[in-house]
Amino acid sequence: MQEIENILQHITQGVYVVAVADGDKTNAFTAAWVMQVSFSPLLLAISINPEHYSYQLLQKGGVCSVNVLSREQMHLAEHFGKSGMSDKMSLGTWAAALTGAPVLQESLAYFDCKVSHEISAGDHQIVVCEVQEARQLNVGVAMCYSDTGNMDKSSDLY
Ligand SMILES: Cc1cc2nc3c(=O)[nH]c(=O)nc-3n(C[C@H](O)[C@H](O)[C@H](O)COP(=O)(O)O)c2cc1C
Numbered sequence: 001m002q003e004i005e006n007i008l009q010h011i012t013q014g015v016y017v018v019a020v021a022d023g024d025k026t027n028a029f030t031a032a033w034v035m036q037v038s039f040s041p042l043l044l045a046i047s048i049n050p051e052h053y054s055y056q057l058l059q060k061g062g063v064c065s066v067n068v069l070s071r072e073q074m075h076l077a078e079h080f081g082k083s084g085m086s087d088k089m090s091l092g093t094w095a096a097a098l099t100g101a102p103v104l105q106e107s108l109a110y111f112d113c114k115v116s117h118e119i120s121a122g123d124h125q126i127v128v129c130e131v132q133e134a135r136q137l138n139v140g141v142a143m144c145y146s147d148t149g150n151m152d153k154s155s156d157l158y
Pocket of ligand 1: 032033047054055084148
């Protein structure tokens with residue numbers, strides 16, 4: 001039988017940096033499990049491992065930005081895919097969105113969001129967020145999750 005992680009590569013997904021804020025505490029993590037789930041209201045769902053530091057800030061602060069990475073931004077996907085870094089937000093240029101969530105100025109586009117509600121899903125939490133504002137910042141082709149190989153070390157998790 002083929003490896004499940006190879007077959008899952010056929011489910012097309014983008015790569016995003018989800019940035020969170022709780023007051024003056026900020027953080028960001030790389031995410032592939034992001035999708036639009038409603039037109040009106042405009043809702044995005046983010047599937048997040050509740051052990052991530054970003055989850056604590058997302059729950060307490062209630063805001064986030066979803067920043068779309070381009071194919072050329074593999075270094076950003078890798079950096080924000082790491083945990084336990086004290087200076088994680090020192091990479092990239094950040095500005096505050098309307099909600100107070102940090103926005104990555106190098107991204108192709110961003111969605112500024114407020115948390116609506118949460119649903120449990122196995123070892124992750126699906127955080128459903130209402131989009132407050134969205135803007136295109138740069139021009140390029142969006143990165144695909146399949147371009148990242150085993151950057152997230154997920155082959156160990158099945
Ligand atoms: C390409 C890629 C995709 C990822 N997708 C997700 C995801 O959708 N959800 C998630 O919870 N973690 C995802 N991760 C893992 C987190 O980015 C990673 O665990 C990060 O270190 C968490 O950061 P934090 O603990 O500082 O919040 C992904 C990592 C990579 C490299």
